[in-house]
Amino acid sequence: MKKLSLLAGLVLMLFLTSCRDIVNSVLDVLPSFEVPFTTQLEIPFASVSTTSYTKTPDIPMNIDLDAKIKENDPRFSINNLKSVQLSSLSIDYVSSSLGNKLDVIKNARIYLKAPNKEEILIATSYNNTNPDTKVFTPTDADVLEYFRTNQNDLVIEIQGSRITADKITMKLNTGFKVKVQL
The missing domain is CATH 1.20.5 (Single alpha-helices involved in coiled-coils or other helix-helix interfaces)
Structure with missing residues (x-):
């Protein structure tokens, strides 16, 4: 029994x-949808060691996810947010002051930052050899709480492949997959 x-x-x-x-x-x-973010930025790059990481200044995204949700369907808002995940991230070389390209970056990690939140790792790229493009592997982190505000920044940690200094201009391309529910 x-x-x-x-x-x-x-x-x-x-x-x-x-x-x-x-x-x-x-x-x-509302089916899940992509929220792209693209920006061109100039990063001062100084690698004095090939074993440690150096952080870049914060890269403001300031994505207003509430407005993006309402663009897709005005019945929904940030209060209906179910999940947000990074779906793609790449960096394309544009130019540099001293002729260095993206192959000076051996490894890189990208973090997401928001007010009153700890930085969270959202993407990594290891053993880069491509001088023109660096493609990152997104983590499985759900970053919903980082988008309840439109004050969100990216932080890049870079490990150099050789000792060098330069100012590199690059184009950052990201996509965030957003799910909304009634």
């Missing part, structure tokens, strides 16, 4: 979990 009640309890739990998933998928009325 105990086995029968245990089995019935497990079946009921599976049924209820499945129902909740179905209800949640029905409530996702």
